[in-house]
Amino acid sequence: MIPIRPSAALLFILAPLLSFAAPTFKNTAVVKTIDLQGPITTETTTYTAQLIRLDPGESTATEFEVIVGNDEHMRAGWFEAREKKAGKLGDELAWRKGGKIEGSSAHSYIITLPIPLQIDSSITLTTTFVLTDSVTPKPATIAQNEDQYLLWKGDAGILSAYEMEIGRVKIKSPTPQILSYSEPPTAYTQSNPITKSGAVLTLGPYHSVPALTSTLSVAPFEVHYRFNDPVISVKELKRAVEVSHWGNNLNIEDKITLSNTGPNLKGHFSRIDYMRSKSQRKFPAQVLSDLTMRLPPKIQVPYVYDTIGNVSTTHFRHSVSSERYATKIRAASRLPVPHEKEESVLEMRPRYPIMGGWDYNFTIGWDQSLSESLRKTVDGQWVLGVGFLTALQGVQYESIQWDVILPEGARDISVELPFPTDTAPEKYTHTTYLDTLGRPAVRVIKERCTEQCAVPVYVKYTLPVQANLQKPLAVTVAALSFFVGAMALKRALPSDRHRGGVAIKEVKKQ
Structure with a gap:
């Protein structure tokens, strides 16, 4: 290199x-x-x-x-x-x-x-x-x-x-x-x-x-x-992957900071000139007006939002044939690929055209069936395969942070990376609602990436049976504790009717 x-x-x-x-x-x-x-x-x-x-x-x-x-x-x-x-x-x-x-x-x-x-x-x-x-x-x-x-x-x-x-x-x-x-x-x-x-x-x-x-x-x-295309860089991409065995769901969310690193705009942006070039189909080379993102097949309810709110100028095409995506997935033969020749495509127009020197922050996420990316080995170990990033053609990635949040109670965690990284994977605990001790998580950081890095990263872990019951038991105990506490509180405090009856008797005696 x-x-x-x-x-x-x-x-x-x-x-x-x-x-x-x-x-x-x-x-x-x-x-x-x-x-x-x-x-x-x-x-x-x-x-x-x-x-x-x-x-x-x-x-x-x-x-x-x-x-x-x-x-x-x-x-x-x-x-x-x-x-x-x-x-x-x-x-x-x-x-x-x-x-x-x-x-x-x-x-x-x-x-x-x-x-x-x-x-x-x-x-x-x-x-x-x-x-x-x-x-x-x-x-x-x-x-x-x-x-x-x-x-x-x-x-x-x-x-x-x-x-x-x-x-x-x-x-x-x-x-x-x-x-x-x-x-x-x-x-x-x-x-x-x-x-x-x-x-x-x-x-x-x-x-x-x-x-x-x-x-x-x-x-x-x-x-x-x-060069007749915008010069685009992703300054930072933070991917969070959340695994749910109970819901058979895999949630993936990317927070992306996009930058146009081409020549800076001289003077002010002219909306009139931009609309005129748009009507003539002669977009200036340095203007980024739309993005095309290749996503995994069989995903559900994709969403895109930025700092203002939901980005509605998107078009989602589900499961488009792609031999390129199939080749990468076939190479990862350790995972089942029921739809190996397909990928989903999300076309998005940013809220405003991105000129040279401008940045745009947005978040894209989706859900998909966990069974599409997870399998169990003969020794009882789970193997999860998730792409490292969202591929954007002709774009360089300056920094990638990839986090996977496993079910509570997962242990014996290991990560298989298809490329060298700057630092070793970091393990930490992620705590959210309904958690007791928190969920184990793994973080991978890599500098300088390209679209070729959109390959699966494999995470192996074991999940004991008692770990599957940990959350339902926690919810059950919390609910029972609430009702028992309410009953005890009701018995400990005199009711309004009882206090009223005592007062009436005292008045009659007088």
Whole structure:
């Protein structure tokens, strides 16, 4: 997860630290594709590698090493690796961080190969980094109807742990309106180091690049391009998941702080200009007028409100077919998926158009059947699978707080995360109405997320039979205590009729 062009001195340090690594591959072809998508950038690198050496006593290789720079490593919101066969990508491969290279800013990632490789065998692997905080608006302030331009700064070079025969880099802009870009050096090239064709910049091809040597010594590489969509970030998303075994209900509520991080609005907002552009179907690029949120299938009574009240400008479509959602759920085979090819879609128009530099706070929530996300294992343990966040396409998430509130009495709680987080899951007690000792809860916090993080998080716990009876018994005891107390109070205090009778007798005696 890192863009970097190491200097000669850095390479001198890296070489003795990494050259010992065995087995040794040779990258016969490397293609790096940088897809500029506004607030996020997707870097996909395809390695065609051949195993050329093994350590004595070893017959196969089981791991492949990827080297990235510190900038990519720090800005990465998602990383995955897959094998590519016949033009199709396979399942995700296991990987681990190899750690920071001592004496440098580079980082190592170790990918577990799908099958052990023998000498002279070849394999094609694809790695994907999804980076956040990739662009800045330039100019930083524009009028309401002006075009929006962004400046991307990043690593457009290829840094390989192994010798590379040939490699090239493609930078894809969402529009062909590219105002300017950096001029790369001619090292390792045999012709023009950069060409432009429409919305694509091609760097290279690069030939015979030594191991641990970047193809680009200019850092960072810059591209100034036009972007026709609003630049949206979620500053904070707080998700609360509440589990109810008695009601067979799963309630999910997200509190979202949305921000338009594009160019700030110059001057005042004009409602007249906005309505005119709306009637002409020519919305300014920097204006966010609607949102589309993908939600789980079979949800019930979704609701949206903001600081003023209910947001009625929404349209909910129940259980829309989605192979993308199905693929993620199928990967989590530990849970039953009765409607695996479906998802729900909620389209929302904010209370006001969100201009550059403006924020919007709102809350979205829904209920769904608990049986859709919960199952019981043979050893009596419950397994709950809930998505980590509400996916918004092309949006970066700065901070996510994910809380799950389990039934009172749950114990032996553990959390399985599909990605590394900044801190370990935190356990605490949540107390609400009708609780006695409080409900156990788990909190997960992660910085820098993308829509790819909308994958299930699994929580395992046990719930004894007596825990299921704890709340009904508490309600019963409370009700009985109330009635017994009322009866005792009535007997202890004389009634008005009794006090009146005594007074009448005293008057007659007089």
